[in-house]
Amino acid sequence: MNLTEDVLKRIEERYAGLSKGQKRLADYILNHYDKAVYLTASKLGQEASVSESTVVRFAIELGYDGYPELGAALEELVKNRLTSVQRMEVSTGHINHEHVLASVLHADIENLKDTLDEVDEEQFAKAVSMIKQARRVYILGVRSCAALASFLGFYLNFICDDVKLIHTNSVSETFEQVLNVNDQDVFIGISFPRYSKRTSRVMEFARSRGAKCIAITDSELSPLVPLADNALLGRSNMISFADSLVAPLSVINALIVALSLEKQEEIKGSLADLESIWMQYDVYNSDQGTGGSGL
Numbered sequence: 001m002n003l004t005e006d007v008l009k010r011i012e013e014r015y016a017g018l019s020k021g022q023k024r025l026a027d028y029i030l031n032h033y034d035k036a037v038y039l040t041a042s043k044l045g046q047e048a049s050v051s052e053s054t055v056v057r058f059a060i061e062l063g064y065d066g067y068p069e070l071g072a073a074l075e076e077l078v079k080n081r082l083t084s085v086q087r088m089e090v091s092t093g094h095i096n097h098e099h100v101l102a103s104v105l106h107a108d109i110e111n112l113k114d115t116l117d118e119v120d121e122e123q124f125a126k127a128v129s130m131i132k133q134a135r136r137v138y139i140l141g142v143r144s145c146a147a148l149a150s151f152l153g154f155y156l157n158f159i160c161d162d163v164k165l166i167h168t169n170s171v172s173e174t175f176e177q178v179l180n181v182n183d184q185d186v187f188i189g190i191s192f193p194r195y196s197k198r199t200s201r202v203m204e205f206a207r208s209r210g211a212k213c214i215a216i217t218d219s220e221l222s223p224l225v226p227l228a229d230n231a232l233l234g235r236s237n238m239i240s241f242a243d244s245l246v247a248p249l250s251v252i253n254a255l256i257v258a259l260s261l262e263k264q265e266e267i268k269g270s271l272a273d274l275e276s277i278w279m280q281y282d283v284y285n286s287d288q289g290t291g292g293s294g295l
Helices: 007-017 020-036 041-047 052-061 067-081 084-092 100-118 121-133 145-159 171-176 197-208 246-262 264-280
Strands: 137-141 163-165 186-190 212-217 230-233
Touching (some): 020 052, 121 186, 121 230, 145 186, 145 264, 197 212, 230 246, 246 264
Parallel strands (some): 137 163, 186 212
């Protein structure tokens, strides 16, 4: 089952063969998919004036294993289709307006818990090994994901010999920066809903040149996953028009820590040299002590 296939297209293709009740349900989803994604099977049935069993049969009629799989397809649809304004409208009812800080922090905690529950240690270890052995590491993240790419690139520069953070001023410049990618390199693509076409296309290009590809994304349904040799997943459920990137950043942080442990002896000397340079050129406040985070 290809969950990434547009569920609305699937409904339209099967509409003529649906029962009367199923057509009412189909009409509701076609017109209100942004609301349907948050409803249980029972609640969705109430909204469309059909029974819960009709909802389940409707999901099976569309080719899904059941309502949970239909719900997953709707969730993927919403991630890619909702505009920023729609995202804000949909999320309004899920935030306690009197306790916004607590609501957002609890949502981030849930994202972290879900990420921990779904973590694949084998995939993580494989990513660490790939980066450690690479001649050059390319990193690409655009729009809001640029912050994640920048964070990863900043710290990998202390660990790896050759790291290239790809700048995205234009499509042509993006491809120019990966022109020399080859099978000795690793390409790390970072993308979360709404997924960037540019990141997918550049990863596809890097893969065609033989580079090993790592996707840092939110779901197996992400368009980056089929292009990647392995994927590191971090939950990124939307809180408002802005997505939560707390769990993805934690995954990236774990990647940095794992690599630093793997190459601890190699980077000690470099960091010692840098500390001398920072002190010589007065990079940090001299009165902040030695117990800070450094770097």
